[in-house]
Amino acid sequence: MTPYEKLKTARASTRPTGSAYVNQIFKNIIEFHGDRRYGDDAAIYSGIGYLDDDIPATFIAIDKGTDLQSRIQKNFGCPKPEGYRKALRLMKQAEKFHRPVICFVDTLGAFCGAEAEERGQGQAIAENILEMMGLNTPVITIVIGEGGSGGALALATADKVYMLENAVYSVISPEGCASILWKDSGKVADAAACLKITASDMREFKVIEGIITEDFDHFDKMCDSIRHQLKKDLKELLSQPKSKLTDNRYHRFRRIGFFNTEE
Amino acid sequence: MANIFTNITNFIQSTSQMPDVEALIRKTENVTLVCKGCNNEASKHQLLRNHMICPQCGKYFRLGGKERIRLLADRKSYTDMFDKFESVDFLEFPGYAEKLEKSKKSTSEKDAVTVGTARLGGNEFAYFVMDSRFMMASMGSVLGEKITSIFEYATEHSLPVIGFTASGGARMQEGIISLMQMAKVSGAVKRHSNEGNLYITVLTDPTTGGCTASFAMQGDIILAEPKALVGFAGRRVVEQTTKSKLPDNFQSAEFLLEHGFVDAIIPREKLRETLINILNIHSVKGGKA
Numbered sequence: 001m002t003p004y005e006k007l008k009t010a011r012a013s014t015r016p017t018g019s020a021y022v023n024q025i026f027k028n029i030i031e032f033h034g035d036r037r038y039g040d041d042a043a044i045y046s047g048i049g050y051l052d053d054d055i056p057a058t059f060i061a062i063d064k065g066t067d068l069q070s071r072i073q074k075n076f077g078c079p080k081p082e083g084y085r086k087a088l089r090l091m092k093q094a095e096k097f098h099r100p101v102i103c104f105v106d107t108l109g110a111f112c113g114a115e116a117e118e119r120g121q122g123q124a125i126a127e128n129i130l131e132m133m134g135l136n137t138p139v140i141t142i143v144i145g146e147g148g149s150g151g152a153l154a155l156a157t158a159d160k161v162y163m164l165e166n167a168v169y170s171v172i173s174p175e176g177c178a179s180i181l182w183k184d185s186g187k188v189a190d191a192a193a194c195l196k197i198t199a200s201d202m203r204e205f206k207v208i209e210g211i212i213t214e215d216f217d218h219f220d221k222m223c224d225s226i227r228h229q230l231k232k233d234l235k236e237l238l239s240q241p242k243s244k245l246t247d248n249r250y251h252r253f254r255r256i257g258f259f260n261t262e263e
Numbered sequence: 264m265a266n267i268f269t270n271i272t273n274f275i276q277s278t279s280q281m282p283d284v285e286a287l288i289r290k291t292e293n294v295t296l297v298c299k300g301c302n303n304e305a306s307k308h309q310l311l312r313n314h315m316i317c318p319q320c321g322k323y324f325r326l327g328g329k330e331r332i333r334l335l336a337d338r339k340s341y342t343d344m345f346d347k348f349e350s351v352d353f354l355e356f357p358g359y360a361e362k363l364e365k366s367k368k369s370t371s372e373k374d375a376v377t378v379g380t381a382r383l384g385g386n387e388f389a390y391f392v393m394d395s396r397f398m399m400a401s402m403g404s405v406l407g408e409k410i411t412s413i414f415e416y417a418t419e420h421s422l423p424v425i426g427f428t429a430s431g432g433a434r435m436q437e438g439i440i441s442l443m444q445m446a447k448v449s450g451a452v453k454r455h456s457n458e459g460n461l462y463i464t465v466l467t468d469p470t471t472g473g474c475t476a477s478f479a480m481q482g483d484i485i486l487a488e489p490k491a492l493v494g495f496a497g498r499r500v501v502e503q504t505t506k507s508k509l510p511d512n513f514q515s516a517e518f519l520l521e522h523g524f525v526d527a528i529i530p531r532e533k534l535r536e537t538l539i540n541i542l543n544i545h546s547v548k549g550g551k552a
Contacts, residue, residue, distance in 0.1 A: 110476075110495070110496075112495075112496040112500055112501055112504050113496075113501060113504060113505050114501055114505060114507070114509060114513070116495070116496070117494055117495060117496065117501065117513070117514060118518075118522050119522070120480075120522065120523075120524050121476070121495040121496070122475030122476040122479070122480055122494065122495035123475075123480040123524050125476035125477070125495070126449070126475070126476050126477050126478070126479070126480035126481050127480070127481070129445060129446055129449040129476075129477055130449045130452060130453055130456075130477075130481050131453075133446070133449050133450045133452075133453040134453045134457065149433070149442060149473070150442070150445065150472075150473050150476040150477070150495075153442055153443075153445060153446060154476075157446045157449070169439055170438070170439065170442075171433045171435055171437075171438055171439055171441050171442040171473075172433065172435045176500075177435050180435070181357075181358070181435070194354065194356055194357060194438075195354075195435065195438045195439075196354055196438045196439065197438070197439070201438075201439070202439060205439060205440060207439055207440075207443060249450070250450045250453075250454065253443060253446040253447045253450050254411065254447055254450060254451075256404075256407075256440060256443040256444075256447055257404035257405075257407055257408050257440060257443075257444065257447070258351050258353040258404050258437070258440060259348045259349060259350060259351055259404045259405045259408060260348070260349040260350075260351050261347045261348055261349075262347075262349075
């Protein structure tokens, strides 16, 4: 598939949404609402449950919705500041009770609107990234569809990040890129290719730890193998001294960058 | 009597520390600039003596990184650091190499940020100043590495950081690596903060996109220049998405102040004394007093 075909696949309305993964992977789920500051954002489905019999965990998933009504209610998976603040509240709660945090990312980007700006969309994302850098509990993120820019990073400043094989991760939507650079939003396919947005690109850049094979016809089996991977990673992350966790997370991002240092 | 004596000593001391504007002027070609606010012309030297504020209409001219520090910090107190890094076109992105060359030529800088250490009223601090003249200070690997490095240096030496932000957002010509710089810098901010160090951001025109959504909004104290544009999503994008006309002051520093996201708006001519005051207050730690 070309990067543009992957982009269309990642956005396909037939793909399982964030809540489908949570409901398949976790047991005894209780959804928690609200940021305790302003409101509740339906684009973020979050709460607690068991990852396995003896592993309580916090889940935070961006959910695009499955029909028109739920998509409108969830703003097509574009979280508002209160959504990011709800996510941060639950991460802090997870830290307090020594639970790992599992995030599922699927967004075109953070919601773009006047009220989001008034309530500090930039500040909300900034705070999540900052606090996730210091969070004293493991965080693992899976990009299941679209990983759209800062709105995705606000849930992906994690110890390990995975992507589904046809998921995309990008600093800007290819439409936005084409419109800014070439004043032509029709050149989306070119932009998608130039930006390098596919899971294999991310693997090459060492921005993600691994790629998850898609098998939506056997969704339960696919989720079993995701749970298996999560358990394996958590075992590894929890076996190291606590101070190492945030140190390793720091260095995971610290090393990323390409530049020359010659005079 | 003692009080008067102290005041005179302080006055003499602060005057001897005042930024050496004349030295900067001697090194700067006296070109004529046109104000974007009123279209009147002003000479560069005249503007430098006036904090780069238009003498006719009061509009703020955008400042380059080095200029900003030389107009603000104690005379001869600044050292630019970590200035070896140069951007590479690792994605072979159409037009990137040319854009880099063009910006390098027009600004005589290697990239969009200057970092280093300086003093304000005798207080040593670390700084980063973003330069919107260089590819709209979009945030690539070099910018991320330099700001991270200066935060690490400041953490190691227990120095406060003052950051002047200005940015069009991520540098899309560096793809996902550009997005990752937001997390990379945030990690360094967090470590600096965990050690009890002070971080002040001064939001200047324009601070947008990924810059707003990371280190610009992570300061312990967030100041802004009057009328600076500060926001996450672009105004045009918001208008197109919501199909409505936004108020004139939308995403201005004043708009942010009203909504509770900025501590104070400080006019350029008051910035030096404000920062000195903040640094002085933080130089006495509660426990030690």
